[in-house]
Amino acid sequence: MRRSSRSTLRSIQHKILADVNPELGAKALQEIEKEFGPNKAIFSHTDVTDYNQFEDAFKKAVEKYKNVDILINNAGILNDAIWQKQIAINVVTKPSS
Numbered sequence: 754m755r756r757s758s759r760s761t762l763r764s765i766q767h768k769i770l771a772d773v774n775p776e777l778g779a780k781a782l783q784e785i786e787k788e789f790g791p792n793k794a795i796f797s798h799t800d801v802t803d804y805n806q807f808e809d810a811f812k813k814a815v816e817k818y819k820n821v822d823i824l825i826n827n828a829g830i831l832n833d834a835i836w837q838k839q840i841a842i843n844v845v846t847k848p849s850s
């Protein structure tokens with residue numbers, strides 16, 4: 754987690770972390786629990802370019818915390834050799850099916 758993300762996280766009571774990489778997600782969850790205490794966050798294994806997975810992450814958040822107040826889309830890759838994928842992840846995400 755970058756410093757700017759950390760200061761934002763401090764102002765959010767419950768967090769749902771969504772990442773395509775489960776190892777990074779588990780590590781981020783551990784860091785959050787260490788800093789904010791247990792049961793302050795859950796992890797959703799999510800590819801933001803997949804509509805169903807993206808919707809699933811929202812469902813998990815609503816099931817656990819009733820609603821979603823803030824969405825921070827920080828998913829990103831830097832690789833111009835696969836620029837279409839880069840645009841899909843960094844810019845488009847997946848607002849509709």
Ligand SMILES: NC(=O)c1ccc[n+]([C@@H]2O[C@H](COP(=O)([O-])OP(=O)(O)OC[C@H]3O[C@@H](n4cnc5c(N)ncnc54)[C@H](O)[C@@H]3O)[C@@H](O)[C@H]2O)c1
Pocket residue numbers: 755771772773774777799800801802827828829830831842843
């Ligand atoms: N770090 C910087 O200095 C910097 C500067 C300007 C812009 N950015 C942009 O900010 C964003 C985040 O940067 P960062 O340095 O935190 O990157 P990072 O690599 O630390 O984090 C990006 C995360 O996105 C995840 N991810 C990749 N593809 C995904 C997908 N399809 N679905 C869900 N998760 C996915 C990765 O697993 C990773 O955990 C990127 O878009 C980056 O281009 C970063």
